[in-house]
Amino acid sequence: MLTMKLIMMTKNLPLKTFTLLGLTFALAFSAVTQAQTLESGNDKNHLLELYTSEGCSSCPPADRLVSSLKDSDELWKKYVPVAFHVDYWDYLGWKDPFASAENSKQQRKKVKDGHARSVYTPAFFIGGKEWRGFFRKRKLSGDNIKTGNLKISVEGNSFQASYNPTQQSYAASKLHIAILGMDRTTKVPKGENAGRTLPHDFVSLQHLQLTANKASQWQQDIDLCRFEPPIAIAAWVDGKKAPAIQALGGKLSLDHC
Incomplete structure (x- = not known):
């Protein structure tokens, strides 16, 4: 039906106008279908x-630290932030709209696997391992090693990923993809943060x-059009013996929606 309407609209137009319209449609189609490619490089992010x-x-305060990375030269190049909101504090009077039982379960598994001593918030992990430097006002830190190149191409709602380790000991056991909400704000009427307006970035909306x-x-296909912009992506691979051995991230376009 759309094709017939376009034919009827353009059949009486001058050749020059028709050519310009065709070029416009071609450019628009190209912009919509153009793939976005992200690569980590071999150095560990x-x-x-x-x-x-x-x-x-x-x-x-922990949320603000994560949000501050938006203005850092190390964003996506050295650190790939993801904020997982847990639901085990919802009983205190405010149900966190970003929280999920899956996020809480994921944190508990870190304790079970020996990567953390207990379940608490705020809790930071760098490269899958517990980092308590936040409470001591220390700067972020991490290993300086070469693990392998992680690459992701996103075209519309289609994701393609590949990983090439520098050596077999850094081979992948699992790929994670998280869609991140940016520039989110919540006015909290109840609970421990009652009366506060809380800004958030890098919020895991889907993992x-x-x-x-x-x-x-x-x-993998992911319906990006159901998310409110702006959004970003974080992806990382777990090794066979260690979590989060390589990561990458970047903003995502929703022009195709």
Whole structure:
């Protein structure tokens, strides 16, 4: 039906006008379908995880630290931040709209796997390992090693990823993809942060885990159009013996929606 309407609209137009219209449509189609490619390089980028909650009165300073990376030259190049909101403080009077039971379960698994001593907020992890430097006002830190190149191409709602380790000990066991909400703000009427307006960035809106195959290549469709802009992506691979051995991230376009 759309094709017929376009034909009827353009059949009486001068050739020059028709040519310009065709060029416009071609450019628009090209912009919509153009893939966005992100690569980590071989140097290890550090996944920075924050487990947080709008129902936790001590969490806003940690949220601000994560948000401050928006203005850092190290964003996406050295640190890839992701804020996972947990739901185990919801009973205090405010239900965190970004929280999920899956995020809480994920944090508890870190304790079970020996990567943290207890479950609490705010809790930071660098490269999958607990980092308590926030409470001592220390600067972010991480390993300076070469693990492998992680690459992701995004075209519309289609994601393709590959990972090439520098050596077999850095081979992947799993790929993670997180869609991140940016520039989010919540007015909290109840709970420990009652009366406060809380800004958030790098909020995990959707988190997928894909098992590695022999080729360390993955393909996944994600409905990006259901997310409110602006959004970004974080992706990371777990090694066979260590979590989050490589990561990458960047902003995502929703021009195709």
